[in-house]
Amino acid sequence: MDQRSQQNPQQQGNRQNSALWDRLGGGKSEAGYRGRGDEVPDRVGMADGNRGSYKPRELGTCFWCGQAGHHQATCKNEPFCSRCKSTGHIAGKCHDAQGSSLQMLGYGFPGQGFFNLRIPGSHPQQVPGNMARIQILSGEASVSKVEAELKHLVDRWDWKVKQSDDLEYLVLFPNTNILDTFSKSSSIELALHNIKAKVFRSELAPGASAMRQTGWIKLFNIPDCAKNAEAIKLIAELAGEVIVVDELSLIREGPVRVKLNGRDISKIRGFVQVFINKVGYEIRFVPEESGGRLQKMGPPNAQRRTQKRKRMKMLEIQNWNGKKMKRLYEEQDKSKRSSYQAGTKETGGRNHSGGDITHTTMSEGGGGGQ
Structure with a gap:
């Protein structure tokens, strides 16, 4: 009686576990031996004794891509982020979930490094249409002098001038009509301090000092072990902020193409030594030739210095x-x-003969007179 009383709780527990597995879609052996993509059989008519009667169970929605009709183990689609509702990454790697982040990018090349702050949910500040850039062509200028000159032209406006470079200033005009009038001129003469300048439209927001360029670069000498999007992204961040990696270039022979944001795309040119598993490779960076038509997001400081x-x-x-x-x-x-x-030396004083002749003539004249 003691052994039976000890076995009864175990048997009751096994019955409860088997019932639980049945509710989840099958016995433990079925879940353990089921292969990828196999349809999970659902018991039908077991109470009626029809043990051979099965129907395939619907698989529902794939947790990897969010689409219905297949299982995540056999899914070949891109991952779906349930947080930002976009594809390409999972929710655990979503930028919205990570919060603000600060990156050091572009430091593989001299003068191209910058700090990139990402703020989730933020949008670029809208640039007013009457923002201008004043380039000094000649004369000595300063913030106070430029403000005085502009105040002399339009006195009923609070001119707030900000110096962005040695010879360039940012200023907000009263309206677009006045800006169009000045920007159409090849140059303007500022009479108070004798300054010659040129006015351009600016895409910089008030308070901003520079904007990055967007363009394509090519990476040469990439080893096969690093020809994947994740590794290429990390290597390309030595030149700037990666926007997209050309996946076709990953499977083709030749360089890998990457689109990125940088200070000056034309200056990203040279070799960078990258070590992969203790082995160093000289990765060559070259800007893609596009007829000089790089997408300029604003006047870079390097261009102004040039x-x-x-x-x-x-x-x-x-x-x-x-x-x-x-x-x-x-x-x-x-x-x-x-x-x-x-x-004079060769003639032996002939140039003074005129004086001698005059003297002789006067003597003769004097003799004749005598």
């Missing part, structure tokens, strides 16, 4: 030409003087 260097070079050439002309004039004047002195 324009400044060109202007300084032109001034140096002008100064050098002026000094050269002065030196040539001095040499010509010196050669004329030396030739004049040499001619």
Whole structure:
């Protein structure tokens, strides 16, 4: 009686477990030996003794892609994020779930590094249509001088000038009509401080100092073990913020194409040594040639510095030409003087004969008079 009383609770527990597995869709052996993609049989008519009668159970919705009609074990679609309702990543790697993040990007190339702050749910600040960029062509300018010049042109406006570069200033015009009038001119003369400037439309938001460029780059010498989207994204972040990786270039021979945001896409050019499993590879970065039509998100600082260097070079050439002309004039004047002195020595004072002749004539005249 003692053994029976000990076995009864175990048998009752086994019956409860088997009933639970039946409610979940089959016995434990069925779940253990079921292969991928196999339809799970559902017992029908077991109470009637029809043990051979089965019908396939509907699989429902796939938890990987969110689509119905197949199981996640055999799914070949991209993952679906239940948080942001988009494809390409799972909810655990969603940027909205991770919160704000700060990245260091572009530091594989000199002068191209920047800090990238991601704020979930934020949108770029809308740029007003009357934002302008004033480029100084000649004269000495400052924030106070530019404000005084603009105040002299339109006095009933609070001009807030911000210096963005050595020779460039950002300013908000009263309206687009005034901005169009000034931007259509090749240059404007600011009379108070004798400044010559050029006005451009600006895509920078008030308070911003620069905008990044968007373009394609090519990565050469990528080993086969790194030819996947995740590894390429990490390598390309040495040049900027990755937007998309060309998946066709991953399976083709040749370079891998990546679209990214960077400071100056044309300056992303060179070799970066990347170690993969203790083995170093010289990865070559080259901007994709597109006829010089890179999508410019705004006037980059590098472009403004290049324009400044060109202007300084032109001034140096002008100064050098002026000094050269002065030196040539001095040499010509010196050669004329030396030739004049040499001619005087050769004639033996013939240039003074006029004086002698005059003296002789006067003597003769004097003798005749006597």
